[in-house]
Amino acid sequence: MIEIKDLHKSYKMGSNSLHVLKGIDFSVKEGELVAIMGSSGSGKSTLLNILGMLDEADTGSYFLDNVPIKGLNETKAAQYRNKFLGFVFQSFNLINYKTAIENVALPLYYQRKKRKERTDKAIEYLGKVGLAEWATHLPSELSGGQKQRVAIARALAADPKVLLADEPTGALDSKTSYEVMDIIQNINDEGKTILVVTHEPDIADMCKRIVHLKDGVIVEDKKVEQVRASQYV
Numbered sequence: 001m002i003e004i005k006d007l008h009k010s011y012k013m014g015s016n017s018l019h020v021l022k023g024i025d026f027s028v029k030e031g032e033l034v035a036i037m038g039s040s041g042s043g044k045s046t047l048l049n050i051l052g053m054l055d056e057a058d059t060g061s062y063f064l065d066n067v068p069i070k071g072l073n074e075t076k077a078a079q080y081r082n083k084f085l086g087f088v089f090q091s092f093n094l095i096n097y098k099t100a101i102e103n104v105a106l107p108l109y110y111q112r113k114k115r116k117e118r119t120d121k122a123i124e125y126l127g128k129v130g131l132a133e134w135a136t137h138l139p140s141e142l143s144g145g146q147k148q149r150v151a152i153a154r155a156l157a158a159d160p161k162v163l164l165a166d167e168p169t170g171a172l173d174s175k176t177s178y179e180v181m182d183i184i185q186n187i188n189d190e191g192k193t194i195l196v197v198t199h200e201p202d203i204a205d206m207c208k209r210i211v212h213l214k215d216g217v218i219v220e221d222k223k224v225e226q227v228r229a230s231q232y233v
């Protein structure tokens, strides 16, 4: 589903340049649930933004569902982004003056789906995250965990190939974090490919595979059972 080779990314700041990703090789198969772990500043968001086509690498190759992603023009890139990818962020990024169901239906509106289909899908996905009864509430009437569940429903509404979540539990207490990760696990059980960026080991442990990023390189890439086993050696 995802295949990247020797990816490099630097940020230019005046005459200086910060080399953030220093040769990343990484692939993800359909149906995986992968945590991208690492301390703050290790380059996790930079990597996720490149995978999400929100940013471009300087060098290296990237194939998403066998489509070469580098050098696409903005129109094509936006098309692929809408078709292939769903995003969830730490800060939810819901539209405050729209209800839960309107937020979830929004990606379908951009895809020019008919009203009936938008409503049906939005209700279906709100149901999947356990919020059917909250459909007509505004974000300000929802708890943090509920807001993130709406954001997950919205990210899934257009049925993307891959769900990308950047610190989805970063703004939540630990009980709510586990609830949100439960939902992410359920969605993965239904077959969705999911990448979760986190700096919290407990959250990474709820994924099936943990990729550890340090100073711009992958220092460990293991199935979660192997990580657990190695903790007892």
Ligand code: ADP
Pocket (backbone or CB within 6 Å): 011, 012, 013, 018, 020, 038, 039, 040, 041, 042, 043, 044, 045, 046, 047
């Ligand atoms: P993480 O998500 O792991 O905390 P980031 O990918 O956000 O790490 O950032 C990696 C490094 O790149 C940090 O040192 C950060 O300050 C820097 N950085 C991130 N985005 C930018 C940007 N747009 N311009 C300049 N530097 C940036």
Ligand code: MG
Pocket (backbone or CB within 6 Å): 044, 045, 046
């Ligand atoms: Mg980050």
